[in-house]
Amino acid sequence: MAFQRKKIAVIGSGFTGATTAFILGQKELGDVVLVDIPQLENPTKGKALDMMESSPVLGFDSNITGTANYEDIQGADLVIITAGIARKPGMSRDDLVNTNASIMKSVAEQVKTHAPNSIVLVLSNPVDAMTYTFFKTSGFPKERVIGQSGVLDTARFRTFVAMELNVSVEDVSGFVLGGHGDDMVPLVRYSYAGGIPLETLIPKDRLEQIVERTRKGGGEIVNLLGNGSAYYAPAASLVQMAEAIIKDKKRILPSIALLQGEYGYNDIYLGVPTLLGANGIERVIELELTADEKAALDKSADSVRNVMAVLK
Numbered sequence: 001m002a003f004q005r006k007k008i009a010v011i012g013s014g015f016t017g018a019t020t021a022f023i024l025g026q027k028e029l030g031d032v033v034l035v036d037i038p039q040l041e042n043p044t045k046g047k048a049l050d051m052m053e054s055s056p057v058l059g060f061d062s063n064i065t066g067t068a069n070y071e072d073i074q075g076a077d078l079v080i081i082t083a084g085i086a087r088k089p090g091m092s093r094d095d096l097v098n099t100n101a102s103i104m105k106s107v108a109e110q111v112k113t114h115a116p117n118s119i120v121l122v123l124s125n126p127v128d129a130m131t132y133t134f135f136k137t138s139g140f141p142k143e144r145v146i147g148q149s150g151v152l153d154t155a156r157f158r159t160f161v162a163m164e165l166n167v168s169v170e171d172v173s174g175f176v177l178g179g180h181g182d183d184m185v186p187l188v189r190y191s192y193a194g195g196i197p198l199e200t201l202i203p204k205d206r207l208e209q210i211v212e213r214t215r216k217g218g219g220e221i222v223n224l225l226g227n228g229s230a231y232y233a234p235a236a237s238l239v240q241m242a243e244a245i246i247k248d249k250k251r252i253l254p255s256i257a258l259l260q261g262e263y264g265y266n267d268i269y270l271g272v273p274t275l276l277g278a279n280g281i282e283r284v285i286e287l288e289l290t291a292d293e294k295a296a297l298d299k300s301a302d303s304v305r306n307v308m309a310v311l312k
């Protein structure tokens with residue numbers, strides 16, 4: 001049987017979208033269609049062509065094209081949504097809600113029309129509420145509408161722990177639950193370096209500082225950049241989720257998933273451990289939480305609900 005390359009649409013050709021397209025291409029996960037608004041048609045085409053021209057040097061054969069025409073995403077297997085405004089210093093992610101909700105609704109209509117069978121990864125902030133907005137507008141089944149936060153938040157936690165211990169990041173595992181805001185819940189109890197519980201390797205007060213830095217990790221980059229937000233680590237995180245789906249790897253990764261009773265919550269998109277494979281979210285994994293951990297998760301869920309209330 002002929003090999004059929006996957007078609008991946010990346011909506012939004014800004015910092016995160018362009019970086020995501022470039023990594024997807026380099027990893028040959030499929031052919032990439034980068035989409036932006038008509039006013040940015042030429043720059044979007046230019047970015048895509050520039051990436052294509054790197055392919056002989058880097059040695060990849062994925063096609064990367066740019067467009068402002070949603071018809072070009074026809075039949076996409078995977079759609080990654082990065083469209084929307086990013087925050088600047090002094091803003092919270094929640095300040096983006098009204099602008100990005102209207103962008104998300106219009107993108108969802110286009111995806112529903114042109115890529116009705118796709119699996120969708122949402123990045124745009126505030127991402128828990130934006131994933132819910134896509135879900136409601138598109139009518140797609142919940143397992144095909146997935147938000148990205150936990151892979152990034154966990155990557156930040158792992159980076160800080162590896163820096164603290166001066167060990168390989170590869171040996172550090174972490175676990176972040178909840179909404180993608182400053183009250184996200186890094187679960188230290190489930191975090192290890194080389195299989196050794198972190199609580200036995202790092203003093204409690206230092207671990208608390210690392211947890212706090214993780215919670216505010218997005219803001220730390222916003223303050224350093226001055227005019228936008230993180231994009232290398234967010235793009236890498238999207239690609240890890242995309243790879244799990246495209247290669248049906250059945251990876252256990254944190255995703256923003258629709259909860260219908262899991263962890264005691266209903267009708268809310270929230271970051272939880274999931275199994276990611278060819279069908280999207282194939283399972284939400286429920287963990288036993290201590291009373292303190294559950295209280296922290298409740299607080300994070302309340303913050304997400306407050307943002308969702310603005311939309312209703």
Ligand SMILES: NC(=O)C1=CN([C@@H]2O[C@H](COP(=O)(O)OP(=O)(O)OC[C@H]3O[C@@H](n4cnc5c(N)ncnc54)[C@H](O)[C@@H]3O)[C@@H](O)[C@H]2O)C=CC1
Pocket residue numbers: 011012013014015016017035036037040082083084085086087096100103106107122123124125126127148149152180228229230231234
């Ligand atoms: N969930 C997460 O972990 C993260 C979320 N983000 C969020 O991702 C979003 C994008 O961030 P950046 O790429 O840095 O912003 P950016 O401003 O560089 O790019 C956004 C792009 O979306 C485009 N766009 C707007 N409306 C569109 C539409 N209807 N169709 C197609 N494209 C459209 C804009 O023209 C712009 O090129 C922001 O909301 C940001 O807060 C960023 C990093 C991490």
Ligand SMILES: O=C([O-])CC(=O)C(=O)O
Pocket residue numbers: 086087093125152180217218219221222229230234
């Ligand atoms: O902080 C932001 O606005 C972008 C984001 O979500 C992150 O980098 O975690």
